[in-house]
Amino acid sequence: MILCIEKILPPADLEIVLSKLETAEFIDGKVTAGWHARLVKQNTQLPKSPALTAIREMISVALQRHALFQMAVHPKLIRPVTVSRYQVGMAYGSHVDNAVMHDPVMRSDISMTLFLSDPATYEGGELIIESSQGETSFKLPAGAAVIYPSSSIHRVEEVTQGLRLAAVTWIQSWVRDPSQREILFDLDTVRQTLFETSGKTPAFDLIAKSHANLLRQWLEF
Numbered sequence: 001m002i003l004c005i006e007k008i009l010p011p012a013d014l015e016i017v018l019s020k021l022e023t024a025e026f027i028d029g030k031v032t033a034g035w036h037a038r039l040v041k042q043n044t045q046l047p048k049s050p051a052l053t054a055i056r057e058m059i060s061v062a063l064q065r066h067a068l069f070q071m072a073v074h075p076k077l078i079r080p081v082t083v084s085r086y087q088v089g090m091a092y093g094s095h096v097d098n099a100v101m102h103d104p105v106m107r108s109d110i111s112m113t114l115f116l117s118d119p120a121t122y123e124g125g126e127l128i129i130e131s132s133q134g135e136t137s138f139k140l141p142a143g144a145a146v147i148y149p150s151s152s153i154h155r156v157e158e159v160t161q162g163l164r165l166a167a168v169t170w171i172q173s174w175v176r177d178p179s180q181r182e183i184l185f186d187l188d189t190v191r192q193t194l195f196e197t198s199g200k201t202p203a204f205d206l207i208a209k210s211h212a213n214l215l216r217q218w219l220e221f
């Protein structure tokens with residue numbers, strides 16, 4: 001399941017993040033890429049710094065508070081974000097993200113790109129995700145994120161004008177299988193809609209029961 005989530009970072013937080021990045025110095029992004037991704041990674045990223053620590057904390061809190069994100073992802077571990085900056089001529093060619101990550105040691109199930117720059121301020125820089133149905137292109141409003149299976153091949157198109165800032169991270173889910181996560185997400189959506197429209201009816205209870213029991217079957221400890 002690929003899902004776009006608007007305003008995953010509240011506008012006030014986004015403003016603070018952008019102001020911190022305005023004066024920050026960036027380093028070559030190759031330092032954190034796997035050996036094969038390094039061949040196609042051409043961007044810069046924010047090195048360890050008080051600004052990065054603050055941004056990581058803000059985004060971590062925003063993700064913990066975001067009900068739709070929690071419902072879609074069931075996060076067990078969320079890696080602190082990497083903040084990347086693409087200037088004109090920079091791109092990140094087709095690659096698959098590392099399966100195992102460190103600090104913390106985890107499996108990457110879900111990748112997330114949180115767009116920080118206003119899309120009107122740069123050209124190019126689309127995130128392209130490949131799937132069996134073809135390629136899908138994402139260039140979202142500032143503060144919005146796309147989450148997608150880490151198993152997919154993806155790339156960032158060359159930026160031809162302006163500056164593209166984004167925060168990326170990876171999540172290990174309590175539910176490893178993407179199709180199971182999608183079923184849980186659909187059931188949860190129906191469960192909530194039923195509750196909003198008709199309250200706690202017997203139908204609501206049945207859906208809630210199925211959702212809870214599938215979670216019991218599929219949660220990984």
Ligand code: NI
Pocket residue numbers: 095096097154
């Ligand atoms: Ni990637």
